[in-house]
Amino acid sequence: xxxxxxxxxxxxxxxxxxxxxxxxxxxxxxxxxxxxxxxxxxxxxxxxxxxxxxxxxxxxxxxxxxxxxxxxxxxxxxxxxxxxxxxxxxxxxxxxxxxxxxxxxxxxxxxxxxxxxxxxxxxxxxxxxxxxxxxxxxxxxxxxxxxxxxxxxxxxxxxxxxxxxxxxxxxxxxxxxxxxxxxxxxxxxxxxxxxxxxxxxxxxxxxxxxxxxxxxxxxxxxxxxxxxxxxxxxxxxxxxxxxxxxxxxxxxxxxxxxxxxxxxxxxxxxxxxxxxxxxxxxxxxxxxxxxxxxxxxxxxxxxxxxxxxxxxxxxxxxxxxxxxxxxxxxxxxxxxxxxxxxxxxxxxxxxxxxxxxxxxxxxxxxxxxxxxxxxxxxxxxxxxxxxxxxxxxxxxxxxxxxxxxxxxxxxxxxxxxxxxxxxxxxxxxxxxxxxxxxxxxxxxxxxxxxxxxxxxxxxxxxxxxxxxxxxxxxxxxxxxxxxxxxxxxx
Ligand code: NAP
Numbered sequence: 001x002x003x004x005x006x007x008x009x010x011x012x013x014x015x016x017x018x019x020x021x022x023x024x025x026x027x028x029x030x031x032x033x034x035x036x037x038x039x040x041x042x043x044x045x046x047x048x049x050x051x052x053x054x055x056x057x058x059x060x061x062x063x064x065x066x067x068x069x070x071x072x073x074x075x076x077x078x079x080x081x082x083x084x085x086x087x088x089x090x091x092x093x094x095x096x097x098x099x100x101x102x103x104x105x106x107x108x109x110x111x112x113x114x115x116x117x118x119x120x121x122x123x124x125x126x127x128x129x130x131x132x133x134x135x136x137x138x139x140x141x142x143x144x145x146x147x148x149x150x151x152x153x154x155x156x157x158x159x160x161x162x163x164x165x166x167x168x169x170x171x172x173x174x175x176x177x178x179x180x181x182x183x184x185x186x187x188x189x190x191x192x193x194x195x196x197x198x199x200x201x202x203x204x205x206x207x208x209x210x211x212x213x214x215x216x217x218x219x220x221x222x223x224x225x226x227x228x229x230x231x232x233x234x235x236x237x238x239x240x241x242x243x244x245x246x247x248x249x250x251x252x253x254x255x256x257x258x259x260x261x262x263x264x265x266x267x268x269x270x271x272x273x274x275x276x277x278x279x280x281x282x283x284x285x286x287x288x289x290x291x292x293x294x295x296x297x298x299x300x301x302x303x304x305x306x307x308x309x310x311x312x313x314x315x316x317x318x319x320x321x322x323x324x325x326x327x328x329x330x331x332x333x334x335x336x337x338x339x340x341x342x343x344x345x346x347x348x349x350x351x352x353x354x355x356x357x358x359x360x361x362x363x364x365x366x367x368x369x370x371x372x373x374x375x376x377x378x379x380x381x382x383x384x385x386x387x388x389x390x391x392x393x394x395x396x397x398x399x400x401x402x403x404x405x406x407x408x409x410x411x412x413x414x415x416x417x418x419x420x421x422x423x424x425x426x427x428x429x430x431x432x433x434x435x436x437x438x439x440x441x442x443x444x445x446x447x448x449x450x451x452x453x454x455x456x457x458x459x460x461x462x463x464x465x466x467x468x469x470x471x472x473x474x475x476x477x478x479x480x481x482x483x484x485x486x487x488x489x490x
Contacts, residue, residue: 010144011044011115012427015105017096017131018122019049019060023150025067027181028122031419033068036088037081040424044115048090048108060091076414096123096131102138109140117145118177118426125152129166136170148177148426151242152233156451157444164437177426178435182243182350184418187381188250189433190405191352194375194383196255204356206331211370212483214338214353215247218345220297222466223319227310234317236289239341241447245272246435247352248337252327261431265439272442276326283453288462288474290320292344295466302344302466318461319343322474324481336481340474344466350378353486364398372486381415382406 014032016024029049035041049060065086069077092108094101109117119135121128128149135141147167154160167176182188195201204210217239223230230238249271256263278286293304306313320342327337354373362368372386385403390396425433453459462471469487478485 009040009042009045009424009427011042011112012118013046013048013109013112013115014118014120014423014427015048015050015109016120016122017050017127019091020051020053020055020063021122023122024049025064026071027417027419028120028423029064030068030072031417031423032088033072033082033085034076034414034417034420035424036085037078041088044112045088045427046090047088048092048105050092050094050096050105052093052095054093055091057089057091061086061089064089096127096134099134099137102134102140105135106138106140113142114144116427116429117142118423119145119147120423120426121147121149125149125163128163132167132170141170141175145171146175146177146426146429147171148179148422150179150181152237153178153242153440154444155233155237157441157448160440160444164440168437173437174431176434176437177422177431178437178440179422180242180246180435181418181422182246182377183250183433184420184422185377185381186416186421187375187377187383188247189421190381190383191250191375202255207333207335209356210335211355211357212336212338212481213248213251213355214351214478214483214486215244215251215340216349216351216353216485217243217341218347218349218469219341219343220345220348222292222297222302222344223305223308223311227308231311231315231317235319235321235341235343236447236450240321240323240339241443244339244341245443245446248325248339251352251354252332252337254331259432261434264432265436269436269438269442271327271329272439272446274327274329274332275446276328277446277449278323278325279449280453283450284457284459286324286477287450288320288322288471288477289318289454289459290322290342290464290471290474291315291317291461292319292342292466293463295344295468297344297346297467304466305343316460320461320464320470320474322470322477324477336478336483338478338483338485340470340485342464342470345469346467348379349376351376355483355486364396366398368398369400374486380406 016028018024032047090108092104094104121131132147154163195205249268252271253267254270256267291305295302305311305319306315322338322340325337325339352375356371358370359368368388374384376382383405386400387403388398389401391399422433462473464471469485475485
């Protein structure tokens, strides 16, 4: 869980399908650069980038540098190590829909049959099955090979099972790395460290002491540039099925018997299977579906979602969703987990708030707010425990103070890109931070009935002004349990 790798990596070939794409340029190639700069990559480690564009390796590297300089802060960009990093890069113009082109990849890989091979599918999901078939038919899958892919893993249970079956046709489950990049974030791993590396929290981590949990993923961005994908997807599929449920699971799971990937995944799956199904009319009472109308975000006028380029003007796609989720277990019975995510919100913020129960009786002649644990993932990574202490002065007046772990101050200066950890784990062969196919299926099993009910009852989204925290109904949803969204980060 530290930034440093405690053992050296085996020689590897990382094959990046979609090497010229946004994800590769913005995240994956810079992530590998940082690990190279930290001298954590073996000399025998190549990054083979693949796309259709007719480029030489030299031209690709120039393109990569232009992109990297715009994504990496100047103080973190080191000319000397950048030059040696570029020596690892090979570019191959290959059309992955043309089987004969896989021969070029085979030629590149042939000299190093024993190296770890990571096939990273950074392309449109519609190409995943084709790439698996391509590398399989070309005989490129060795014992030391792995495949990595990111959400969206389907748009419902059926399509997710289909993708997983296609993957299983070429790779064993132990070779498949399903990425949820939230799990690569230091704070999420620290949540596990906090829970299972300290004796302090475990006795409190249950229904007797925790009143409710809130998990927020708020984006300031609207649908800019992604309308084609988003209008057929919506917030429930795009954010809840994966990121929000993954955060809930890490927070709620029982202590695993070890940090071994199978042990952690077993506990995660149990939480997903203990989620109380939200079906029928409960969908109307436990979930708020919202969509932004025009408004102002950070001083800029924003068009309504339905007026955005590429969006159906009558679209009912949700850009906001708030859910009261419940976990049916001895530990969590009766503790609401409030989940919300939205676009065009006042702030970019990903945050978990654990509200403890109030003191049973205040002896201080003043109302006492509950203790609160705040785990913030974005924009900065911080863990805070809000407690009460007496302020200076002759009066016994209590005020909230924070026990604060600011990662920027406590640990090294640069905040790691989540992919740095994930890419190295793929090369190491450590699946702890990746999703098993059963997890993906269990998440869809919970999500599908909600979508089906919305469709059957033709549930229209409630409108909220861009730049606000969502529809008023989301406040009413949580107020029914005597709670309120924690919007002020103190
Ligand atoms: P993108 O910018 O559209 O890039 C797609 C890449 O695929 C390009 O390099 C493109 O290059 C290549 N490609 C397309 N057709 C090809 C073909 N027939 N043969 C060879 N290469 C081909 O997509 P992206 O945003 O990087 O996303 C990649 C994946 O990550 C998607 O599954 C996406 O859902 C997921 N993802 C992305 C982000 C993000 O922040 N971007 C976040 C989460 C998940 P050519 O056109 O030159 O062939």
